[in-house]
Amino acid sequence: MKNIVRTSFLTAAVSLSCVVAMAQLSSPLGNTGIPMGTGAGVHSPNSPFAPLQDRADVLPWSVLTAVKTKVEKNRVLPVFPGNIQALNQKSQRIQGFMMPLDPGEKQKHFLLSSVPLTCAFCVPGGPESMVEVKTKTPVKYSLEAVVVEGQFAVLNDDPYGLFYRITDAVAVK
Template sequence: MTKPSLLLAGLFLAGAAFAQVGTPPAPFGSGPGVHGANSPIAPLPQRSDVVPWSVLTAVKSRTEKNRVLPQFQPQQLALDGTTQRIQGFMMPLEPGEKQRHFLVSSVPLTCSFCVPGGAESMVEVRTRTPVAYTQEPVTVEGRFATLRDDPMGLFYRLTDAALVK
């Protein structure tokens, strides 16, 4: 398993372990994620030039052989293979100030060991050039893919991406 795969797996395992101890309002590591009123980071502003998280998080899922698989709706399938913009919060997959492979989430991280929502609330991003890590919202543009059976359990990926200013 690669370093990013181990880190991502660790994030999901840590979230599952916390879910057994804590009492979050929804199953931990599932759903669209919730931006709490006490968050030190402001919610994402509404923008017409990015794919709304409401479209991405509207995906249905099913469990098959102990795996959660997406059941994409026409609105998500229409994005597959097209150039799209995604706005969200960076979740680095490797150490360092600059990132080429990271997740963008609909809500900010509040704990380095917890995932803020389910697979429907994250997009894996691979950029052409390194991007400086920030806790502020970012907008990235690239080739969008819907992932029907990703080994890491992700539903969406953006490749050949670049930061949009």
């Protein structure tokens, strides 16, 4: 039952972000009427949480969010530039905010987001601003940013619509 709920949440979160992406692609010139620098995936200055601090030892979100998308057979698929493809199957460090997929204080499977959650039912951005994380050992849930390191995968056609995944991850201070 727990896996069904987790899968349902993961599917709903990514599906919502894909709907937003499709709406942007289908509107004239990608203009949805939302001003640049606002909306999902952008840290609001009104947020009670501090934005991510720049760190030289982590892969910056600006690299991951540089992916383009295309619509093929009513699906939004990523089109990764060469610098992102080069990260595939290599160890990477990512910094972000935890989106738990299971209840509990410690998490082994969660989404890492470029911006903090503002509500329990809101998706903070599209699939370009989330990384699915599967850890070796549980990581304590935190509202503050966390850093994980593990085997990074660039996902060209994930069934859940995800663009990135880290496996065998460990928490890094």
